Amino acid sequence: MAEVLIIAGSKSDEAVVKKVEETLLENKVKYSVEYCSAHREPERLDKIISSSDARVFICVAGLSAALPGVVASKTKKPVIGVPVESKLGGLDALLSTVQMPPGVPVAAVGIDNGKNAALLAVRILRA
Numbered sequence: 001m002a003e004v005l006i007i008a009g010s011k012s013d014e015a016v017v018k019k020v021e022e023t024l025l026e027n028k029v030k031y032s033v034e035y036c037s038a039h040r041e042p043e044r045l046d047k048i049i050s051s052s053d054a055r056v057f058i059c060v061a062g063l064s065a066a067l068p069g070v071v072a073s074k075t076k077k078p079v080i081g082v083p084v085e086s087k088l089g090g091l092d093a094l095l096s097t098v099q100m101p102p103g104v105p106v107a108a109v110g111i112d113n114g115k116n117a118a119l120l121a122v123r124i125l126r127a
Contacts, residue, residue: 019114
């Protein structure tokens with residue numbers, strides 16, 4: 001069973017996903033990875049979330065970065081958003097990740113900072 005599920009919006013986010021994976025491996029945390037767009041594959045995303053036994057979700061997304069918020073709206077488990085640098089230097093993704101409406105909490109780390117996302121997940125799991 002994976003303790004952390006990493007969901008990335010597209011394969012173009014793979015470099016950031018690798019940072020998350022490396023840190024989780026260093027900390028001996030079991031994880032799995034899925035690539036799924038919140039915009040293009042909403043039904044598939046629903047199935048991924050509902051079938052996961054993971055205790056923490058890490059969502060990696062650029063551009064509009066809706067993925068972390070969508071996942072947080074569909075689960076009560078902790079969601080960590082990793083904004084990815086894109087056309088506006090990642091500020092668009094950062095703001096999309098942190099500006100959630102009341103009742104839809106998403107923890108956010110810095111742009112492209114997959115390592116901190118993994119370290120935060122480790123802290124959550126070990127609390």
